[in-house]
Amino acid sequence: MSDPADFIDESLQYESSEERAEDYERRLGTGLEYYGASVGAVRGTVRNAERRYPDLGHDDVTALASELWARPVFERRLASVVLLQSSVRLLRHSDLTRIEGFLRSAHIEDLVDPLAVDVVGPLLLRLPGQDGVRARAVLERWAAADDVWLRRAAVLAHLPAFRAGAGDDAFFRRTVRLVSGAQQGRVRAVEDAVALVRASGAG
Template sequence: MSAAADFIDDSLQYESTEERAEDYERRLGDALEFYGASVGAIRGTIRNASRRYPELQHDAITALASELWARPVFERRLAAVVLLQSNLKLLHISDLTRVEGFLRSAAVQDLADPIAVDVVGALLLRLNEQDALRARAVLERWAVSESVWLRRAAVLVHLPAFRKGEGDEAGFRRTVRLVTGAQDGRVEEVEEAIRILREARGS
């Protein structure tokens, strides 16, 4: 592992407890491994890593996120999400390819949703018109994907804009048509995401 990944992994394990790991497994299932670090400890670890390695820019940040994600450990993967959230200003439209891979292998809602809302949704608010069109094409592909996490994400990415009062009503309705028309589209994970958006819109 890189020095930054080693630092983060060591810190997460140091902050972990067996009791919390068991609680995570009861709540989230056994699709991932668990160290037992709290969300606060994960966020603090990423802050400390940013101070320790201030030279990290776009390529190093995204590579580090992939390095953390590579092992199916919940805390490492959540650290990757927090890392991207913390460096949102460095992200590009081209990073959606990497993020798509994260979503496909997210395994649990507690990873998939913050990627959709706090990484992709927040990134969409920053895009210029040309990049927004490119993103729309990507998200429409997600909306009809066989992956439930991509379909759920295609809905939830609209949430930050609606929370700011800048939601794209036509775009949201188009997404709903796509996800509900997809094979196995009407699953609870996707239906719940649609309900969340409708509540955010006040309808």
């Protein structure tokens, strides 16, 4: 692993708690490993890493995010999300391909939702011109995907815009139509996301 990834992983293991790891496993399921570090400790570890390695550019950040995500450990993957959250200003529309891979393998709302709301949504808000058009096209592809977590993310990514008073009702309604056409029957994970965005002011 790279030095930043080693630093983050070692810090997370230092913050581990067997009791908390067992609680995570009961609540989130057995598909991941758990160190048992608190969410606050994960956020603090990423802040410490950013202070320790202050010159991380776009390529460094995205490579580090992938490196952390590569092992199916909840706290490592959450650290990857937190890193992307704090580095949204560096991200590009092309990074949505990498994020799509994360979403497909996330499988739990605790990882999918912050990726959608705190990474993809703010990225869409700041992308200009053709980059913004391309990003919206990616979101529409997610909305029509066979993966429920991509559909949920496509919906939730609208939330930051509506919270900021800059939501696009027509775009949101198209997303909902695509999501509805892609799934058979009711899917609670997606329906809950649609209700949440509508509660924020979406048409």
